[in-house]
Amino acid sequence: MREILIVGGGYAGFYTAWGLEKKLRRGEGRVTVVDPRPYMTYQPFLPEVLAGSVEARHAAVSLRRHLHRTRLVAGAVMEIRNNDRCVTVRPESGPDLVLRYDILVVTAGAVTRTFPIPGLSEEAFGLKHVEEAVAIRDRLLTSFDRASGLPRGPEREKLLTVTFVGGGFSGVEGFGELLALATASLKHYPEIDAEELRFHLVEARGRILPEVTDRPGEWVVRSLEKRGGTVHLNTQLVSAEKSHVVLSNGEEFDSGLIVWAAGNASNPVVHNRTDLPVDERGLLIVRPDLRVGTPAQAVPDVWAAGDDAAVPDLAADTPGALTVPNAQHAVRQGKRMARNILASLRGRPAKNYVHRSLGVVATLGLGRGIFQYHHLVIKGFPAWLMHRGYHVLAVPTWERKARVLAVWCTAALYGRDIVSLASVQRPREAFVTHGEPRHEERAADAPTP
Known part of the structure; x- marks a missing residue:
């Protein structure tokens, strides 16, 4: 054995x-x-x-x-x-x-590649694990709930500002999908106007999506900016202390959500x-x-x-x-x-690994995507369908394929769920805060002899 x-x-x-x-x-x-x-x-x-x-x-x-x-x-x-x-x-x-x-x-x-940027480890989320993705979504929806009850001003502006660092596939897809969620959620928040949303994508190089060629990459930038995003090329994150973002191009702003997707190590x-x-x-x-x-x-x-x-x-x-x-x-x-x-x-020779790329495909938000195979480029809704089709086939096991398809069909009929469960990260808070009175509280409430 x-x-x-x-x-x-x-x-x-x-x-x-x-x-x-x-x-x-x-x-x-x-x-x-x-x-x-x-x-x-x-x-x-x-x-x-x-x-x-x-x-x-x-x-x-x-x-x-x-x-x-x-x-x-x-x-x-x-x-x-x-x-x-x-x-x-x-x-x-x-x-x-x-x-x-x-x-x-x-x-x-x-693992996620990081740099010694002030405030990065304290303020930013990574985008490599399921737990991080759930926390980012909950943070955005919680920020919407809080901002809807605040008057216009610095605190409200901060809550409605999102910053992604990294223009590779992970960063661009996450940015596009979260922007789509934020835009779609506005109909449930009449207190918030679309122009109040501030979405920033920061990339150190002069282009995003290095896996695709220049012209499709430029189209993605235009598509994201047309939807209200701001793409900062040739720009680095200098500081994120206390959620205050400082960029190498001189821009500064407060951001209620910072996502680090700047590559792997x-x-x-x-x-x-x-x-x-x-x-x-x-x-x-x-x-x-x-x-x-x-x-x-x-x-x-x-x-x-x-x-x-x-x-x-x-x-x-x-x-x-x-x-x-x-x-x-x-x-x-x-x-x-x-x-x-x-x-x-079993005493047989091993074979070399050879695989020719099937092309690259990315989602940019609901109904939007891009696909490239050599000189063939497909944009928009057809590319988004190709993204979903490919990945539902690629995810392992029929059980997972069926579950994902069921959620997509439900969302097509009723839309996406916008409930934030951020409190699940602190599951005992309600029990500890509102449960049985603590010893000193019982003593204070006891009748005086």
């Missing part, structure tokens, strides 16, 4: 474990997945979670529900020592665990706490067949894929190109890796 240890339960890790479960023979190997979260986040749905178009739980795929023959360990990997064939895992509670393996799969996933475990070979960016050096190692020599029985792996892109025209760290590649790398591990267990 070979011990197969998978570090990370994201796209690549989930699909590797899923594929191994289906094909491993009895006694051939046992699979263990280590991840701090009990689910895989389908990140392309996070912008729609922001807008209330997809329920939060429907963007999360339960590992236990779908990996029936896999051992699941809830915890964070703190160190990988391949020379000793073991990893150190820190669970939510209790002492650290040391897990040993015969075959190691590293799919730890990237290598997982610290892969970058700093492993004896496996990494490149100058902290990514694992991977061969075309997804084994860890240089072209000259592979590391025995160690595989990697996803955002933390420098996987050669054999379909690219540029020599030395690496696959783009996106869901399209991670899912297919996970499937190929499962087949290659099975082949190596």
